[in-house]
Amino acid sequence: MDKYGDWLIMLIAGSVLIYWVYRMFYRWLHEPPGMNSKLLLSRAEEVREDDESVIFLERAGYEVTHGKYRVPITIDLDGQALQSRLFIDLIAEKDGKHYIVKTARDRMPIDWTGSGVRDRLLVYALLMPECEGILFVDQRERTIRTITFRFG
The missing domain is CATH 1.20.5 (Single alpha-helices involved in coiled-coils or other helix-helix interfaces)
Known part of the structure; x- marks a missing residue:
């Protein structure tokens, strides 16, 4: 036996x-090519401690772990290469969960409808799917909105 x-x-x-x-x-x-977020965030700028958004997030209990990062994008349009980029303002952490931070801009107001939020912020959730969601920081209104996308 x-x-x-x-x-x-x-x-x-x-x-x-x-x-x-x-x-x-x-x-x-x-896995999508080139989407390893650890490599992505290793090239982020240092966190500026005097930034109003950083101070506001830290007062709300978040720890800002990464600074601004520019994600270069190459687009093939009918055989012609176009260049573009996405900007991640900050990466914050709270209770072991990571969030992408976008700050409000006067010249780019957001439409707070389902389609407006989707059109403006869904790309960030897809870029880093391991993040819990997106924090939208508005210094003027003194608000932090948490946006989470669920599929299906």
Whole structure:
């Protein structure tokens, strides 16, 4: 019995190991290229402690972990390469959850309807899906709005 029992345990352990390697490969294969957020945030600017948004977030209980970051984007339009970029203002953390921070701009007001919020902020949630949501900081109104997208 010991002879067959040892082989059975080895067969089960080997099957679990093969399944785990398959799942890791499958996840790596289907991950969007270049979307590793740890590499993305390693090139972020230093957090400016005198920034009003940083002070406001820290008073609200958030810890600002990363500064401004510019995400370069290359767009192929009918064979012609176009250049653009997205700006992440800050990355904040509270209770072990990470948030992308966008600050209000006078020249770019946001329409607080479902479609307005989607058009303006969904791209950030898709850029970093491991973040809990997006914080929209408005210094003029002294508000912090939390936006979370749920699909399906």
